[in-house]
Amino acid sequence: MRKPIIAGNWKMNNTPEEGVALVEAIKPLVKEANCDVVVCVPAIDIPAVGAAIKGSNIKLGAQNVHFAEKGAYTGEISANMLKAYGVEYVIIGHSERRQYFGETDETVNKRTLAALAAGLTPIVCIGESLAEREGGLTEQVLDKQIREDFKGIEDLTKIVIAYEPIWAIGTGRTATDEQANETIGYIRKKLGECFCPVCASKVRIQYGGSMNAKNCKGLMAQPEIDGGLIGGASLKAPDFAAIVNFDK
Numbered sequence: 001m002r003k004p005i006i007a008g009n010w011k012m013n014n015t016p017e018e019g020v021a022l023v024e025a026i027k028p029l030v031k032e033a034n035c036d037v038v039v040c041v042p043a044i045d046i047p048a049v050g051a052a053i054k055g056s057n058i059k060l061g062a063q064n065v066h067f068a069e070k071g072a073y074t075g076e077i078s079a080n081m082l083k084a085y086g087v088e089y090v091i092i093g094h095s096e097r098r099q100y101f102g103e104t105d106e107t108v109n110k111r112t113l114a115a116l117a118a119g120l121t122p123i124v125c126i127g128e129s130l131a132e133r134e135g136g137l138t139e140q141v142l143d144k145q146i147r148e149d150f151k152g153i154e155d156l157t158k159i160v161i162a163y164e165p166i167w168a169i170g171t172g173r174t175a176t177d178e179q180a181n182e183t184i185g186y187i188r189k190k191l192g193e194c195f196c197p198v199c200a201s202k203v204r205i206q207y208g209g210s211m212n213a214k215n216c217k218g219l220m221a222q223p224e225i226d227g228g229l230i231g232g233a234s235l236k237a238p239d240f241a242a243i244v245n246f247d248k
């Protein structure tokens with residue numbers, strides 16, 4: 001059985017003070033959760049939010065990590081720096097990073113390997129654009145991301161994968177339950193072919209893209225879907241909690 005994991009991706013929202021207020025509101029609402037609960041916060045919020053969630057069942061995540069241990073990489077943050085503040089998870093290769101910040105499959109792979117080496121759990125995002133889906137290229141795009149982003153990973157079960165169709169992110173347009181399940185099933189099959197079938201059956205694959213309090217139950221009922229990476233709906237405590245408590 002794969003334990004579901006619901007992670008909030010705050011993106012560039014919430015000052016440290018606002019972040020603390022948000023997790024303080026979330027804490028009592030999710031304390032009976034049966035899934036792993038993660039908040040991926042802006043780097044500057046990490047110390048304050050980390051302190052606020054101490055002793056709770058909420059885990060701390062970052063939104064990016066550099067591949068080098070240290071050095072001349074202005075503006076970047078290393079895995080050890082994140083670890084020093086109790087970060088356990090890190091989103092890597094989000095489509096916004098690929099689109100706006102020049103992230104490539106190669107840099108996603110390097111960041112993922114560096115995060116694993118430091119003992120962080122990467123949440124690696126993959127997914128196709130609308131043009132790619134409509135052009136029938138979804139599987140081809142995913143094949144390339146799977147081959148390149150996960151190259152050299154010794155134990156696939158140490159990562160979390162977020163399947164995020166780009167056309168569903170922040171658009172209010174969710175993949176249908178069946179579409180999401182089918183595509184995640186495809187990803188799992190491909191992982192089995194490219195890596196190892198046993199790891200493929202164990203690795204957790206989230207769905208991300210306009211998942212909310214209303215549609216989460218249907219998505220989470222799908223056998224291939226092991227959780228969600230939640231953007232907009234993670235910024236409101238009741239909405240995020242409703243997703244975390246999808247099974248109640």
Ligand code: PGA
Binds near residue numbers: 170229233
């Ligand atoms: P959304 O974002 O839930 O606002 O669509 C998801 C994501 O980008 O991770």
